[in-house]
Amino acid sequence: MNVSTAQQRRVPSQAWGTKGGGRRSSILRPGATPWLMLAPALAAAAILVLLPVLDTLWMSFHDVILYRPRSRPFAGLANYAWALTDPVFWESLRHSLVWIVCAVSLQFALGFAAALLLNRSFAWRGIARALIVVPWALPSVIIGLIWTWMLDFNLGVLNEIGVRLGLLSASIPWLAQPSTAMAGVLLAIVWQGFPFFAVTLLAGLQAIPGELYEAASIDGAGPFGKFRHITLPGLAGVMATALLLRMIWVANSLDLILVMTNGGPGTATQTLPLHAFLTAWSGGNYGHGAALSVLLTLLLLGVVVAYVWRNRA
Amino acid sequence: MKRQLRLLRLLGTELPVVAILGFALLPWIWMMLSSFRPDSELTHSPITLIPSQLTLVHHIELLQRTSFIWNLRDSLVVACGAVALGLGLALPAAYAFSRFRFRGRGALRTGFLVINMFPVVMLILPLFVLMRELGLLDTYVALIAGHATFTLPFAIWLLTSYVDGIPQELDQAAMIDGATRLQTLWLVVLPLALPGVVAVGIYLFITSWNEYLFALMLAGRNVRTVTVALQLFIGENQIQWGLLMAGGTLVALPATILFLFAQRQLVGGLTGGAVKG
Numbered sequence: 294m295n296v297s298t299a300q301q302r303r304v305p306s307q308a309w310g311t312k313g314g315g316r317r318s319s320i321l322r323p324g325a326t327p328w329l330m331l332a333p334a335l336a337a338a339a340i341l342v343l344l345p346v347l348d349t350l351w352m353s354f355h356d357v358i359l360y361r362p363r364s365r366p367f368a369g370l371a372n373y374a375w376a377l378t379d380p381v382f383w384e385s386l387r388h389s390l391v392w393i394v395c396a397v398s399l400q401f402a403l404g405f406a407a408a409l410l411l412n413r414s415f416a417w418r419g420i421a422r423a424l425i426v427v428p429w430a431l432p433s434v435i436i437g438l439i440w441t442w443m444l445d446f447n448l449g450v451l452n453e454i455g456v457r458l459g460l461l462s463a464s465i466p467w468l469a470q471p472s473t474a475m476a477g478v479l480l481a482i483v484w485q486g487f488p489f490f491a492v493t494l495l496a497g498l499q500a501i502p503g504e505l506y507e508a509a510s511i512d513g514a515g516p517f518g519k520f521r522h523i524t525l526p527g528l529a530g531v532m533a534t535a536l537l538l539r540m541i542w543v544a545n546s547l548d549l550i551l552v553m554t555n556g557g558p559g560t561a562t563q564t565l566p567l568h569a570f571l572t573a574w575s576g577g578n579y580g581h582g583a584a585l586s587v588l589l590t591l592l593l594l595g596v597v598v599a600y601v602w603r604n605r606a
Numbered sequence: 607m608k609r610q611l612r613l614l615r616l617l618g619t620e621l622p623v624v625a626i627l628g629f630a631l632l633p634w635i636w637m638m639l640s641s642f643r644p645d646s647e648l649t650h651s652p653i654t655l656i657p658s659q660l661t662l663v664h665h666i667e668l669l670q671r672t673s674f675i676w677n678l679r680d681s682l683v684v685a686c687g688a689v690a691l692g693l694g695l696a697l698p699a700a701y702a703f704s705r706f707r708f709r710g711r712g713a714l715r716t717g718f719l720v721i722n723m724f725p726v727v728m729l730i731l732p733l734f735v736l737m738r739e740l741g742l743l744d745t746y747v748a749l750i751a752g753h754a755t756f757t758l759p760f761a762i763w764l765l766t767s768y769v770d771g772i773p774q775e776l777d778q779a780a781m782i783d784g785a786t787r788l789q790t791l792w793l794v795v796l797p798l799a800l801p802g803v804v805a806v807g808i809y810l811f812i813t814s815w816n817e818y819l820f821a822l823m824l825a826g827r828n829v830r831t832v833t834v835a836l837q838l839f840i841g842e843n844q845i846q847w848g849l850l851m852a853g854g855t856l857v858a859l860p861a862t863i864l865f866l867f868a869q870r871q872l873v874g875g876l877t878g879g880a881v882k883g
């Protein structure tokens with residue numbers, strides 16, 4: 294390597310404002326450069342995420358009403374006391390648990406089945422792998438729209454098919470009656486989210502070395518034994534991370550329910566984030582809504598900590 | 607023997623795949639099909655499964671007689687803005703995370719990860735108040751900033767792994783030749799990471815194009831994206847299913863095509879975080 298050329302070329306570089314000293318030492322001792330490069334992203338995150346979070350925390354301890362923005366007296370724990378003594382809170386919490394458990398487990402089961410099938414070899418596997426993600430690429434509003442249309446009492450295709458096949462004795466107003474509304478929105482979220490598990494678990498399956506299966510075959514393991522002793526342990530890490538990520542996402546998501554039922558009929562599909570949103574927005578009580586948001590965040594904290602711990606750099 | 611194997615594969619693999627793909631695709635196909643059927647078929651019970659005729663009347667009415675074309679423009683402006691701003695913020699940050707070892711690096715990476723974990727309801731009200739006080743409510747700026755920031759963690763995460771894949775020796779060679787850090791990023795790393803950058807750009811576009819809650823809260827009157835516009839159609843007393851399905855078909859198209867186009871890169875990246883664990 295021609296050292297003298299490098300030496301000569303170093304001069305203009307300093308005129309452009311690189312920090313002085315050797316190039317290699319600038320990689321080892323970076324000084325301010327990484328912070329300057331991170332500054333815009335950090336500023337955006339501070340203003341648009343950190344500040345709002347702190348603001349919500351502040352509001353949860355104050356009496357903040359939408360149409361009375363100037364007067365925001367300190368309220369202590371009154372907002373939390375209101376939230377915890379309100380029966381709607383406990384009902385929303387119950388709905389949230391049903392929502393999270395049913396949505397995530399059904400998405401997982403369907404996604405896992407799809408991943409196992411798509412990992413086998415057949416002629417049109419590539420196109421099948423591509424098309425399975427379609428529901429995942431669609432906006433929540435459109436997903437809500439599609440399923441509201443298909444579940445419609447008079448004009449819905451699912452009622453029509455159900456009646457024709459004899460599965461239903463008559464049309465059911467799925468989203469309009471409290472006993473079936475949750476099942477209706479769950480169907481939509483399962484449809485939206487199962488491709489996530491399909492592609493995640495498929496990637497995990499492909500990362501398991503084929504030699505393990507060959508070795509197991511030589512040792513006389515059957516299909517079930519291979520699944521039990523190679524596939525499941527090999528996928529455990531991917532499964533855990535995907536499940537945690539999905540739980541957080543499903544727990545926080547409210548747009549699909551907002552579009553399909555607006556929490557109704559009555560409060561039959563009102564989950565905790567939707568309760569917080571409607572209290573603050575439709576009810577105009579930011580203090581109450583903020584307290585509900587903080588409670589939701591605290592309830593999710595365990596899952597978030599587990600996820601971050603798994604992904605720590 | 608061969609025929610038996612073939613039958614086994616058909617019954618054990620291909621038929622179940624067809625069933626799952628049917629579940630994934632039929633609702634989407636039903637929406638598109640409905641958008642091309644005349645009102646006489648859409649609004650009469652009992653409904654028919656097979657259309658007797660196809661028509662463009664709903665699509666034409668949507669584009670000519672409603673404000674939908676302007677909603678499409680607003681969505682396009684916001685999504686493109688979010689792509690530009692998001693990449694502008696995430697690319698230098700990803701480069702810093704990839705190339706430098708500095709105090710607080712691990713904590714910051716975790717910090718960015720946590721951004722995604724906060725419930726949107728926790729952010730949306732203060733953001734609404736903030737944008738109102740800044741006079742930015744119902745502008746492109748508010749929505750672009752909101753979308754770009756909310757997608758920042760994943761964009762940084764994904765870009766960091768792409769930049770990690772480019773050998774450091776190239777940076778060093780460029781800097782020995784006299785390039786600054788920013789020049790190195792712009793002239794050496796960016797061209798090499800372009801497939802990854804495009805994939806992240808597409809992810810940002812789809813996320814912004816599909817987003818509803820920010821678009822509803824931070825805008826909605828002057829700047830009305832397609833998702834908000836569609837939801838307002840539903841809210842009306844007499845639901846016009848034909849118009850809604852036409853709108854849904856048009857809105858779903860760009861996201862679906864882009865996703866299929868960038869799928870290989872995106873799925874690798876989307877699952878990278880999960881596979882790593």
